[in-house]
Amino acid sequence: MLAKRVDVGADALGDPGASMWERFPARKVALVPTPVGMQPSKYIMAKWRDGEFGHTSAAGLQAAHNGQELAFRLEWECQKSVTTINDNDQFADAAALLFPLTEDAPLIMGMEGAPVNIWYWRADQPKMGLNNVADGIGTSRLTSSPLITTQGAHADGRWSLVFRRALAAAADAPTTGNVAKFEPGKDYRLAVALWSGANSERAGLKAYSPVWVELSLEG
Amino acid sequence: MNPLDQAARIGREIDGKVVKPRRQLAMVFDLNKCIGCHTCSIACKTQWTREEGMEEMYWAVVNTAPGKGTPKDYETMGGGFEANGLARPSRIPGREEYGDAWQFNQKEVLFDGGGKEAYLQPTNFKGEKPKWGPNWDEDEGGGEYPNSHFFYLPRLCNHCTHPACLEACPRGAIYKREQDGIVLIDDQKCKGYRFCMEACPYKRIYYNHVKLVSQKCIFCFPRIDQGVAPACARQCPGRMRFVGYLDDENGPIHKLVHKWKVALPLHEEFGTDPNVFYVPPLSPPSVTETGKPDPSKPRIPTEYLERLFGPRVRESLAIIDEEKAKKARGEESELMDILIVYRWPEDIFPDFTKDPATL
Structure with a gap:
């Protein structure tokens, strides 16, 4: 898919309701539940052995940049949104984008020596995107930079969400090995994951895109 | 990387067996001496859970037994392991259930x-x-007058040898200290997924809604590291909380658990191999309909104690009775001397006698 170069400010780029996003079609990304056998604990495998999770089967994905900032817009069906956590057994809706940091990084959370960069958003902390790096299942860790800005909106049984980051953030980050680099005119790959809070989905209990989405940044 | 290698990398084996620590710290609670004053709970609360997000946490609680416990009906929620080692599914108790x-x-x-x-x-x-x-049903107990009865059952994280919480965490955020087997949650690694709260059959883990992490008893490890007993044990007016290493043959823990075999784990069938043990409570004889004491039946039904502490309860109570009788006859009884705790603190937590005020 193409991340179009657009002539809009950062605010519009980061707004999932901005008219700019209507100008080009969304790429439909197919999602599947993560395999029960890949869950990293026996408890999770036992509790979720019926595989009743990760039922969101597709997400619409768009990308755009304005030369300064890169944005991804996700849209998916979610009839029952959860945006606040008041009790111990409540979990909020969440979404993530995953970018390989090396050529051979596996799509499922990377591996040692082949890490991945994850942009994570959770509906109970709506404006705070979290930059994570992971090199295997169960290893994701937050990094203090770069700043990932997020904006989500839930209406008519659908979430729309934009992740936004400075294109050059990798250059500024203290550990650039942990941060995906983006330059206009070049090609990249990414993967998508979604969690349904109403179904107590968190950690490896999610819907994810099992094949890379190819991405080109318009020059 | 296959999931087995993956699991090994994040700190535990996928079959739930953890690397055995060099030594294991344990506690023994003599239920015959618990007066239900909650000083342990308050000592813990004052020491560790005063921050925002911890208001509802009581890492150490004192339940009334028979009773529903904390959280309410935790014994019926599942968690832990089946006899064949498989994880038993459970659920996360709600805030109202904890109180x-x-x-x-x-x-x-x-x-x-x-x-x-x-x-x-x-x-x-x-x-x-x-x-x-918490303690909504305090002192209600069970049975009908004149055979109504209750006793106090202090509970905290059991720092299990086979911790279901540790096994359940997808992030390897929970670990057993190599030097003493204390089970800790690394709050830098914890992402608040709460699988540990589900998997723990004793339900002694709380969720911090401000810090967004799970938290529980830490066996006062910063005190332990300086030779000071855990706050709950040091502050206990009943002097009923013994602390020490299970392998220390001269210490009270080894003697009560392994030598005299009077201290038993709570709900051993949960399969986590707890390291908190209980000396079961003796009780006066039950009373017949005509008002006569019936020495053949203790007021607290032994069947009930067996449900909590397993089939060895009868044996354990018999040993205590026998040793008590010896002492009453003026004979020597090592067991009674240990349980009486003549010298405090050296007899009750011999390795952790330092006064925190002197540090």
Whole structure:
């Protein structure tokens, strides 16, 4: 898919309701539940052995940049949104984008020596995107930079969400090995994951895109 | 990387067996000496759970038995392991089941002149009148008069040898200290997924809604590291909380658990191999319909104690009875001497006698 170069400010780029996003079609990304056998604990495998999770089967994905900032817009069906956590057994809706940091990084959370960069958003902390790096299942860790800005909106049984980051953030980050680099005119790959809070989905209990989405940044 | 290698990398084996620590710290609670004063709970609360987000946490609680416990009916929720080692599915108890920190209308009653018409009323985190709280059923117990009965059952994280919480965590955020087997949650690694709360059959893990991490008893490890007993044990007026290493043959823990075999784990069938042990309570004889004591039947039904502490309860109670009788006859009894705790603190937590005020 193409991340179009657009002539809009950062605010519009980061707004999932901005008219700019209507100008080009969304790429439909197919999602599947993560395999029960890949869950990293026996408890999770036992509790979720019926595989009743990760039922969101597709997400619409768009990308755009304005030369300064890169944005991804996700849209998916979610009839029952959860945006606040008041009790111990409540979990909020969440979404993530995953970018390989090396050529051979596996799509499922990377591996040692082949890490991945994850942009994570959770509906109970709506404006705070979290930059994570992971090199295997169960290893994701937050990094203090770069700043990932997020904006989500839930209406008519659908979430729309934009992740936004400075294109050059990798250059500024203290550990650039942990941060995906983006330059206009070049090609990249990414993967998508979604969690349904109403179904107590968190950690490896999610819907994810099992094949890379190819991405080109318009020059 | 296959999931097995993956699991090994994040600190535990996928089959739930953890690397054995060099030594294991343990506690023994002599239930015959617990007076239900909650000084342990308050000592713990004062020491560790005073921050925002921890209001409703009682890492150490004292339940009344028979009773529903904390959280309510935790014994029926599952968790832990089946006899064949498979993880037993459970659920996360809600804040009402634990009993959350209530708010009171102090302003209305005490400051806004409402004191003549209004009473102090609690509301829970939902803004509703609470229907449950920690120790809601305190001192209710079981049985019918004249055979009504109860005893106190202090509970905290069991720092299990086979911790279900540790095994359940997808992040390897929970670990057993190599030097003493204390089970800790690394709050830098914890992402608040709460699988540990589900998997723990004793339900002694809380969720911090401000820090967004799971938290529990830490066996006062910063005190342990300086030779000071855990706050709950040092502050116990009943001197019923023994602390020490299970392998120390001269210490009270080894003697009570392994030598005299009078200290038993709670709900051993949960399969986690707890390291908190209980000396079961003796009780006076039950009373017949005609008001006569029946020495063949203790007031606290032994069947009930067996449900909590397993089939070895009878044996354990018989040993205590026998040793008690010896002592009454003026004979020597090592077991009674240990349980009496003549010298405090050296007899009750010999390796952790340092006064925290001297540090």
